[in-house]
Amino acid sequence: MKSKLSFLLLSLLFYHYSSNAQSAPGFKELLDSAMVRDADLRTQLTKNKLTELDEHKLKDVYLPTLEVSGMAGYMNATAHIISPELNLQPFLNIPEGKYNNNINVSGFSGLAKADAKMLLYSGGKVQYLRKAIGEKKKSETVLLEKSSDEVVAMISRAYDQLALVHQSKKVLDEGKRRLEANRKTADKALGYGLITPYDHKKIELAQATLDAKIAEYEGKKDLLLTQLEVLTGISKDRLELIQPVLVAVVPEAPHKSIEDRAEIRALDYGINASGYKIKAEQTWWIPKVQLMASGYYLGLYGTRIKSSDNIIPPIPAIGYPGRKLDWRPTNLNVFPIFLGGVGFKWEIFDGREGKHAIETARIDRELLENQKYDARRKLTLNQANNKSNYEIANSQIALKRKQKEMAGDALVTAEKEFRYGMTKSTQLIEAENDLEAAELDYQNAIFNQRRAAIEMMRSTQELDITKLY
Template sequence: MKTFKNNFVKILVFLPVAFSAQQAPTLQEIIDSALVNDGTLTQQNLENKYTKLDDQKLKDVFLPKVEISGKAGYLFTSAHLQSSEINLPALPPIFPGATIPEGQLSNNLNISGISAMAKAEASILLYSGGKVKYLKEANREKNIAENLLMQKTRDEVITEVSKAYDQMALVLESKNVLDESKKRLDINRKTADKALGYGLITPYDHKKIELAQANLDSKLVEYEGKKELLITQIYLLTGIERERIALIQPQLQTISYEVLDQNIENRVELQALDHGIKATDYKIKAEERWWVPKVQAQTSVSYFGLFNNTISTSKELLPNSGKKLDFNPSNLNILPIVQAGVGFKWDVFDGNEGKHQVEKAKIEKEILENKKRDASKKLNLNLANNQTNYNIANAQIKLKEKSREIARQGLEQVEKEFRYGTKTSSALIDAENDVESAELEVQNAIFNQRRSAIELMKSTQNLQIEKL
């Protein structure tokens, strides 16, 4: 009994999970998954991390920098000494005094041994000449521009996903149309069987009904292929399980959208270019600071040691003394060697490098301004074109609905006459094909209207997922 209760509890826990796993994903879930799964958007996010890293580097410019260095090795140095005339005073009664002529005292002083050096140095930038401040502002504008362009990519992803979603609805509607046609053909097939038995139609006319049914069956097979292809496409775009995607049952409905303000200034492309232009303005100001002195504080503590050293001369220390210097002092250690102070660097003339950088930044600004002018023209034309397409698409729906109504009435009339034997099977099949085509054309018109409405929303940067 206890085992049964445990198993029953597990079943109750598992059932909601299994049920939720088999629920068809909503359009919102599909869009969210596609945004996470999109390679272009991921790439833009990764590239934006470079900009954020540059911003952090600029913030860290004024942090102290500490370096510790050291080295050890063999040291040898030689200094050549040549004196002018030297007068040595008399020291009676020990030394009578002497004069050493100019150039007479010429010698080489050699120092050799094992040297060691260690140094700890700290420095901090106190003033960058104002360049860092402007570079920070330029980087901030660049970050805004990159995020705006990511919004454009998101809109493109939403457009692609919604199109695949609507294509799934279009395929399902096609299946419904084909099912209705199959029902009508089945009924008319029974009528044809009776008419053939009474001799009201020929076997040839009867075969035409069979051929129409076979043609319809082939369309149903084609439908299954299109559905599988769309399931694969949505799966690749989103990563959602194919089994859940197969449960989608969307319906095609028109999108009502009215452009209240014929304005393209909200387009992210133009906003991104505006922020790009501002970034170049700050970059120009930063490059113009090349001549301003930079100030830095620095302090260091050093150690110097000389071990197993020898200090010698190549000749006698004094003329006719008969002795050279050959001194082997004990280890020499100098600690601490302390330095502290404030220094500056002033590029009075840098070979016009700073001037060239300023000119380069100005050219970048002109390029962006030209891109904005060109983009404004194209986006205005795009808005007018999308508005026209939207109006045409709405008109097409009304036209196709009228054609469907006429086709349905025609089929009803032909079916009545076929039952009375006054219409052939060819007329019946033609009327059936007309209805089928009219039904599909209405669904295609709705599909196209949704595409044009989405493009119109994008024209004014007002793509609303809740309207899809």
């Protein structure tokens, strides 16, 4: 019983996964997969990590730092002394200040040091830089919206192109069906001598031409499926199950303006960031305060301290021969040497480096303001152009629909006349080609209208995929 239950569960799981594997992906799934795989978005997100790292650096600037260093080596130092070490002038008749001697210290030395520092006050520079980075992060987030819209437009175009191919295939299949029916009529008419073999060959040529067009569209379909597979990572087996249909888009009236575009908002944040950068640079003259502490260890090993001449001169009166200094201590250690306190640094004159940094920051802000001015002009023209293209595309749909209806009526008339021997196959084929071209032009008009509608929504940063699919 247990084994049967396990088999049933495995069967259900297999059915679940196989059914998912064979289901056609919706546009939302295509878009989500493309967002994850898009190289530009991933690159931009990776670059944004550098800004986050800069933010963490500023947060850590008030953390204490500890540095430990050490040194070991051989020391040999000699000091030349011209001074009466001992005041023996009354006894030895030595002129004052004329006592000469060399004191030599040699041996192995060791030094260890630990320094600790902590910034207490930066003059306000860190606070302004933190605000500048905050504005920069907002700018980068806004630019991600622009990149996301570009991915939406790219996937939407590929998806609609696939729909256009499907609709074109239906048009060609319908034309092939009509030509097959008309060929049967032509076969009968040729048998009765109502048409010439040349007219009959015309229909065969039209069929061959139509087959070539169908093969061409199959190649386009395979190319589009490959493109979607590369962009989304979804297998062709699932993508082939998509049966999209082209429908005209009716976007709502815009509720936003050019100022809501990602480019303008990103530049606004950039200008704010440059303003904080100027304030940060203006703090160059304010004193900086930090807490400092140091600990030292000094050791001398195998040391010898000696003098070149007598440290105590000879005294003939009492028969004293004099004495040189020759001291061999086992080791000398000085520990701990501790220093601690609060220090400040005040750059009263820095060679105008601070002023140059302020001017550089001001120029950067001026450049951003010029970019915003230029972007606003271009985006205004772009919005007007997109609105005009959308209106033209809408009018083209009505025109192409009327042409398709007229071509359909003309083909019905030509088929009747050909069936009763009132016209030649040339006129029938021309009517068939006209209807095929009119139907394809109508589908292209819908495709172009969708592109124009998407660009018009993007012009005010109001692209909504729920209005598209």
